[in-house]
Every structure is written in C-alpha cells, then in structure tokens.
Amino acid sequence: MQFENTLKFAQKLDSEDKLHDYKNEFHFPQVNGKDVIYFTGNSLGLQPKCTQSYIDEVMTDWKNLAVEGHFHSKKPWWDYHERLAEPLSEIVGAKTEEVSVMNTLTANLHFLMVSFYRPTKKRFKILCEEKAFPSDQYLLQSQVKFHGFNPDEALVEVKKREGEHFWRTEDVVAKIKEVGEELALVLIGGVNYYNGQVFDMETITKIGKSVGAFVGWDLAHAVGNIELKLHTWGVDFAAWCSYKYMNSGPGNASGIFVHEKHLADDSIPRFQGWWGTKKETRFLMKPEFESTHTADSWQVSNPSVLSLAPYLSSLTLFEEVGMKSLIEKRISIVSYLEFILHEIDKEVNSTFEIITPMERGCQLSVLLHGEGRPLFDYLMKNGVIVDWREPNVIRLAPAPFYCSYEDMYRFGQILKEGILSK
Incomplete structure (x- = not known):
C-alpha cells in the first residue's frame, strides 16, 4: 500500500x-x-471498560458470601485461575495444561529456575542477551550465586556487533555452540524491551536444546504482541507479565508455560505449595504433595482473585478479536x-x-x-x-x-x- x-x-x-x-x-x-x-x-x-464489572463481581461475592465465595460465587474462587488457561494457551501457542497464572513475573522465573537451572560442576553456565532487562540480570546473578558460582564465569552474554543496535541470530547460535557442554540454560527476553527486537525463538530454542541445555523465555514484551508457538517450538518454560499488551493492570498476575514433556515428571525439583496439589484432594489436607501433572503444579499459594479478575476481563477481548x-x-x-x-x-x-x-x-x-x-x-x-x-x-x-x-x-x-x- x-x-x-x-x-x-x-x-x-x-x-x-x-x-x-x-x-x-x-x-x-x-x-x-x-x-x-x-x-x-x-x-x-x-x-478495558469491562474490567470494573469483573472486580465488582468479586467484591460483591466477598461481601455477600464471605468464605463461601470459594465454592458458591458465580465464578468460584477455588478454580478461578483455570478460566484464564484456555484463552492464554491460544495466545502463547500452548496446550491448556501447559499454562497457569500465579505470582508476578520475576518471582515466577525464580520458581521455574528451581526446576530448570540445575547446574553441575561441568554444566553451569547461563546464556542471556547483553544488557537484559535489569530484573532479569538481578535474577540470573542471584541464581548463580545461590548455587555457588561466580556470575562473571557463569553468565554468558551475547553481544551486538560493533556499531549495530540489534542482535544477529547467527551470533546467538554461535555462542550457544561455543559454550556447548558447559551450557545449563538459555534464558532471553523474547522481545527486547529497549530496541523492540523479536528474537528467533524457534531457532534459538532448537540450538540450545541440541547442546543439552534447557531453554526458557521471558515473554514480558511478547505475549499479546506477537505470534508464539511455545509448544511446537519445544520451549521448556516461559513466563510473562500481564500488564503490558495484556491490559490487566499495574503489577498484575504473571502467566507461566511449562512444556508437557515435563508435566508428568515428578523427579523435577520444584518449590511446592498446596495449590499445586491435585484439585480433587487439595482440601483433604494430606501431608504428601500430589502433582496435578499440569503447569498448575508449579503454583504455591492460592492466586489473588482480585488480581485475576482484571486479567480475565481483558482476555475476553482477546478471545473476541483473536x-x-x-x-x-x-x-x-x-x-x-x-x-x-x-x-x-x-x-x-x-x-x-x-x-x-x-x-x-x-x-x-x-x-x-x-x-x-x-x-x-x-x-x-x-x-x-x-x-x-x-x-x-x-x-x-x-x-x-x-x-x-x-x-x-x-x-x-x-x-x-x-x-x-x-
């Protein structure tokens, strides 16, 4: 045109x-x-103008039902988060069971790294982009220190070429291959916050996994913005905030993705809480953790319904439009x-x-x-x-x-x- x-x-x-x-x-x-x-x-x-009614509904149910709102409100609170999984799975290119909503973005990345950053003496390095968003930098630095490694040795940054403002996929691929068997994790912002570049997530994921590393993505600037195919690409995990293109309100709840190949693996370490246990037995207060074998099993505490309500309201618009x-x-x-x-x-x-x-x-x-x-x-x-x-x-x-x-x-x-x- x-x-x-x-x-x-x-x-x-x-x-x-x-x-x-x-x-x-x-x-x-x-x-x-x-x-x-x-x-x-x-x-x-x-x-969104529809958001107020979703919040009002929760407040009204709390006022009229109190604790009974968990089971008897129009949208019962005990499974409120499940309503977000299906529309989100369409947006991120996932199966419904691979998606959950909980906590906030950096908190979720920390929780996911419990499962997907398991360094050994030989394989301990993390690859990220140069000058990643500060929260990601702090996250990675603290994780490698927690495991007893020196960030100067454990963190590998892919740099832009001299005089250029963007990263080249071939440079990311070359760096992954160079680190090779020492690489434990690739964790990059799928869309860079500063220059707006969309990384070739499919290619980078494939190469990262070919050298034996886990591959995860911070999708804060990607979800609701670009086409994603997390399941098809074989991404191990991802997390995103909901308040940018998703319009859910300041500092609101974060979404996570965990590939289905990990969901039934009970040997994967994770920090556990009662909201990650099987829904059918959750209120029996059993002493043993029983995984849901979905992404929900990474949940720790019951999600804030007042945070989920604006997110759900926005997702109705995404469902309408596509x-x-x-x-x-x-x-x-x-x-x-x-x-x-x-x-x-x-x-x-x-x-x-x-x-x-x-x-x-x-x-x-x-x-x-x-x-x-x-x-x-x-x-x-x-x-x-x-x-x-x-x-x-x-x-x-x-x-x-x-x-x-x-x-x-x-x-x-x-x-x-x-x-x-x-």
Whole structure:
C-alpha cells in the first residue's frame, strides 16, 4: 500500500480497520481536555471498560458470601485461575495444561529456575542477551550465586556487533555452540524491551536444546504482541507479565508455560505449595504433595482473585478479536507509524534513526539524533504519552486494540511542532 501523510488518508485507514471500534472499549487519560495518544502499552496497557464489572463481581461475592465465595460465587474462587488457561494457551501457542497464572513475573522465573537451572560442576553456565532487562540480570546473578558460582564465569552474554543496535541470530547460535557442554540454560527476553527486537525463538530454542541445555523465555514484551508457538517450538518454560499488551493492570498476575514433556515428571525439583496439589484432594489436607501433572503444579499459594479478575476481563477481548487480527493490524499500523516518522524527518531536516530491526512486534525505538529530553517533555505536555530511555531514545508502541491510524498522523504533526518550536 502507498501511504500518505495526511489526515484524510489516516481516517480512511481507520474506516477500513475492523478493530477500530475497540478503541471505545478502553479508558484513556486526558491532557488538555482530550484523550491522549497512547504509545506506552509496552509498559502499561490501558484499562478495558469491562474490567470494573469483573472486580465488582468479586467484591460483591466477598461481601455477600464471605468464605463461601470459594465454592458458591458465580465464578468460584477455588478454580478461578483455570478460566484464564484456555484463552492464554491460544495466545502463547500452548496446550491448556501447559499454562497457569500465579505470582508476578520475576518471582515466577525464580520458581521455574528451581526446576530448570540445575547446574553441575561441568554444566553451569547461563546464556542471556547483553544488557537484559535489569530484573532479569538481578535474577540470573542471584541464581548463580545461590548455587555457588561466580556470575562473571557463569553468565554468558551475547553481544551486538560493533556499531549495530540489534542482535544477529547467527551470533546467538554461535555462542550457544561455543559454550556447548558447559551450557545449563538459555534464558532471553523474547522481545527486547529497549530496541523492540523479536528474537528467533524457534531457532534459538532448537540450538540450545541440541547442546543439552534447557531453554526458557521471558515473554514480558511478547505475549499479546506477537505470534508464539511455545509448544511446537519445544520451549521448556516461559513466563510473562500481564500488564503490558495484556491490559490487566499495574503489577498484575504473571502467566507461566511449562512444556508437557515435563508435566508428568515428578523427579523435577520444584518449590511446592498446596495449590499445586491435585484439585480433587487439595482440601483433604494430606501431608504428601500430589502433582496435578499440569503447569498448575508449579503454583504455591492460592492466586489473588482480585488480581485475576482484571486479567480475565481483558482476555475476553482477546478471545473476541483473536491474535491473528491483532497481529494483522499491528503490522499495518507500525508500518504506517514508521512511514510517518520518515516523512516528518524529511520535513524538519532532522535525523531519526529507528533502531528496531525488521524482526519486530508493536514497538519502534527511535534514536533522536540532535534531540534531547525537552522534546519528550513537549510530547507529554501535548497529549502524546511516550516512553523515554537515556540518552535520547523514545519507545513508541501503537497497541492495535486502542491506537488508531489518525493517532499516528496527529503524533507526527505534534512531533514536528515540538522540533520546530525549539
């Protein structure tokens, strides 16, 4: 399609967009009395309007039923989490029994590493990407220290090539093969938080397993954003948060994936709790742990129903729309945003460098040569909510559920005004 940098053309794209009306299903902050242009769904998604009713239902059942709400509420609390597994399995490309919801992201990665980071004197190294998200760095450092290893020796970072802003799959593969029999675990962010790059998870998983390592993925920026086939790819485990593209609310519950080949293996070590025991015998208070032989067996405590309710409300929208439609719009709207950026770049005689490679999801990270924090401040004051990363990168994530093509056009005009107003 031949794009145009005009309001009329953007509105035409919106009129043809079958997801356009879903914008009305979300609450928007306002600046200067107008709904903002929201580009930070990669950090915190907007609140679906249906969420309040899901929370109110739980609060009403608590008020009227108290403890009996566990079994007699409209959506009984004791199996509330099970309602999330099926829609999530569709989103991440898994079998229902391979998915569960519990805790928060880094906590879940720690729990999963109990099972999938079991270092020996010979095989103890973990491979990750250079400058992984800080929480992942702290997670990995603390895990190797806990097992008595030196992070300087145990952590292997795959670096970008000199002068490049992205990782090359062949470099990841080469590093895996180089570490070889010393490699215990590959754990990488499936979509990089800084540059928005989507890693070739299928290839990396295959190569990691070929040298005898477990392979896991932090999918914080991937779930609800890109196509995933965790079961087919043979991924051992994964975890993700729910408050970015999944729109479940700040700091909300995390999802996990454990491949079915591990589910019936009772020899796998794990930290156990009563919510991981068989549902049928859970309330018999038996002294022995009995695995559910599903991903639920990694649960420890009963999940917070008040956290699960917003997540479930958002998943109803994902079920309505489907990832295929979301991905189709995401590809189109990100392409239009990229076009707008290049057009504005030419108009203001500036230099915008998009550091996100073509292997991308919803996010474009833009290096603003010659621009600084004042431009970010100008955008925010004029109703464009973007994300700033030092020294001069803005992250733009036009989430397809609630961003429009007209938003992309208007953003370009505000961006141009901000540069020319200096």
